[in-house]
Amino acid sequence: MRRSPKRDHPVTFRQRRDAAHVFVERPPLSGSGTDATREDDADQPLPGGAMKKLIRSLQALNGKGRKVTKRAGGRFLIAPAPNLRLDFLLPATGTAPAEDAPPLVISYGTRDGEYDLYAERLRQSCSGEGIASDIDTIPPCGRANACLFKPSFIKFKLLTHNRPVVWVDADAVLTGPIDLPGGGWDVGTLDNSRHAETNPKAALCIAFRPTLGALRFLETWEHLCSEPWLKPGLDHARFNDTRAILVNTYSEIDLTAALSGKLVRDLGKKKEARV
Structure with missing residues (x-):
């Protein structure tokens, strides 16, 4: 050669x-x-x-030789590129679809001596409620970088675990079990109790199922967060921008009633509140 x-x-x-x-x-x-x-x-x-x-x-x-990945006999979603169609493998006989698997709480905190401790507190609250979790730490960085990394992290965990995931901000804690509604939804959201006139939905707790609609939502949100010069605002504002951009192209469900009284945001801070 x-x-x-x-x-x-x-x-x-x-x-x-x-x-x-x-x-x-x-x-x-x-x-x-x-x-x-x-x-x-x-x-x-x-x-x-x-x-x-x-x-x-x-x-x-551009699509020559697209790959599909088989994982433990179940349905698995591979990481997409914007110009590629996603491939699915049907679940093996007798196994439940990935979309109906129990939810997994995901989050991260920066290793700065504060948010890494918050992340551990969140993990312990999940354990206390019998909820599976995958909570990581990331290197110390500024607030903007830490916030704008959120959709990339969620997408990675959704693709890795191939089951419904529930993002919860690291400085929150769970005080009750999470029971996600059934049905064919892609994204589950919470009403925002602060600045609802500009950001009607809060990005502190969001659920995603392993569906095409959820992946397309995450990739759009990820793109907006990777271009911080587009407009002011961080992950919350760009999350709501994504909802407006993709309106009628995905299925969204309101989780406010399902999570009412089960989540405390900003625990230990002046703006602490129960959802």
């Missing part, structure tokens, strides 16, 4: 699949001392071998 010659400055690719082009990045040439030189170099045509590799990658993204 013929090997391509080594390059002193290898080319790397970063694909923006929600755009109509591909960005190409190169390290600066040795001896280049100005930004203009680096920008001119980045505009040069790709080498022939690199272009062929890029074309093969794009062909793979």
Whole structure:
């Protein structure tokens, strides 16, 4: 097999699949001392071998040889790309659909000596109510980064566990069991008791079932949170923007009655309140 010659400055690719082009990045040439030189170099045509590799990658993204993943004989949803159709495997005979599995509480807190302790408190409250949970910590970061990471984390956990997940903010605690309603819904929401005129639904507690509608909702929300310069606001505002953008394209259910009296938000803070 013929090997391509080594390059002193290898080319790397970063694909923006929600755009109509591909960005190409190169390290600066040795001896280049100005930004203009680096920008001119980045505009040069790709080498022939690199272009062929890029074309093969794009062909793979456009649906040739889509992969499905089998997990423990049940239905499993693979992580989607915006231009790919999601694939499902039907559940094995005698097994319950993934959408009807018991819910799993998910959350994270930053390892800053405060929110990591909140996350552990939430985990213990779930354990005390007999509720399964998967609660992580993430590296310390600013409030905006911690908040805007939320949809990416939820999507990852939904795809990993392939069962209904209930996001709960780390500084909240559960004081009762969670019984999600049946039916063919995708996203479950709570009425917002604060600033309801601008954000009618709260992002402190949201349920998602492993469905196409839920995944498309999460990917849209994730996109809005990955572009913080689009508008002011954090995860709550962008969550409600997502609801407005996708209206009538997914099924939403109100969980306010089902969770009433079972959740305390901002425990130990001045704005502490029972949902």
